[in-house]
Amino acid sequence: MAVFTEVSLAQAQALADRLNLGAVQALQGIKAGIENTNYFLNTESGSYVLTVFERLTFEQLPFYLRLMEHLAQRGVAVPAPHADAQGEILFELAGKPAAVVDKLAGGHQLAPDLHHCQQVGAQLARMHLAGQDFPLSQPNLRGLAWWSETVPVVLPFLSPAQSELISSELAFQQQLAASQSYAELPRGPIHADLFRDNVMFAEVEGGLPGRERLTGFFDFYFAGVDTWLFDLAVCLNDWCIDLASGRLDAARAQAFVDAYEGVRPLSGAEHRLLPALLRGAALRFWISRLWDFHLPRDAALLKPHDPGHFERVLRERVAEPWHALKD
Ligand SMILES: Nc1ncnc2c1ncn2[C@@H]1O[C@H](COP(=O)(O)OP(=O)(O)OP(=O)(O)O)[C@@H](O)[C@H]1O
Ligand SMILES: N[C@@H](CCO)C(=O)O
Secondary structure (H helix, E strand, C coil): CCCCCCCCHHHHHHHHHHCCCCCEEEEEECCCCCCCEEEEEEECCEEEEEEECCCCCCCCHHHHHHHHHHHHHCCCCCCCECCCCCCCCCEEECCEEEEEEECCCCECCCCCCHHHHHHHHHHHHHHHHHCCCCCCCCECCCCHHHHHHHHHHHHHHCCHHHHHHHHHHHHHHHHHHCCHHHHCCCEEEECCCCCHHHEEEECCCCCCCCCCEEEEECCCCCCEEEEHHHHHHHHHHHHCECCCCCCECHHHHHHHHHHHHHHCCCCHHHHHHHHHHHHHHHHHHHHHHHHHHHCCCCCCCCCCCCHHHHHHHHHHHHHCCCCCCCC
């Protein structure tokens, strides 16, 4: 269970009072998640999620929380943070930063079909466009600079074959990042971690069975300014693959890209660089999973994600580069 910081009912009530949310009826630690402490908070005014941030600082958090607020105000389905009477959305709990956001309806879709991929693809493009005029800026803190810093830290835990793969892929990505075509890629605030477990879907009343509606993207705490194509690649590597083998499912991937392009067509450079960014997105999560696995932090019962999964995904993307078809 990833509750790193215990929050008492009295602490939750004090925060609820400040946010004018009424009497706390229930406070329940959430087991899922490995980055932050999350609680479901029910008060007489509604259902919320209270997050205590374990790694992110008071200086970094306004970027994420104001981005969520900005996107929600522009009609992107994102949980809006709650503000106090002064408009403040970042608070202190147990000496750590904390925030309260709306609870999204529904649950995860862990076996997505074409219909789910299309909805996420279209919403991703809408989110990219809506973020264009977001005034704050912060780099993707899990971008190339972090990969370059962290690969040497995890190398001692790897076999010779794994070391060779991770080092050569890092060199490839460094070279790519220095190229002219990479510099041409459009950029803006991206989610950067939009996996199946960071999107909610809910059944539509009176709708067809299995035809759930996307209710929102959440967990923006890896967001940063980076290429929009990287965000798309992160999604394709999770929403459109066979989880056992890591292989891309071309039908779902094409449906995802088509839906994205229905809102924002990709440039020629984006089409050309998609296979390379799919590799970069696999490398990013292989590194972070290795880091979490071999250098864990304290948590009551933390279950790290399997690094081997993204090693397989990376090997697949190198062996079988995938290009989306153009309309
Ligand atoms: N706004 C929300 N609405 C509904 N449920 C939420 C919301 N935020 C978080 N949750 C629930 O809490 C769980 C854990 O949250 P989250 O995935 O953000 O964990 P984390 O530790 O912050 O991040 P990570 O996924 O990177 O480990 C989610 O799987 C989801 O069930
Ligand atoms: N989505 C990440 C977890 C951190 O959010 C992973 O699957 O490795």
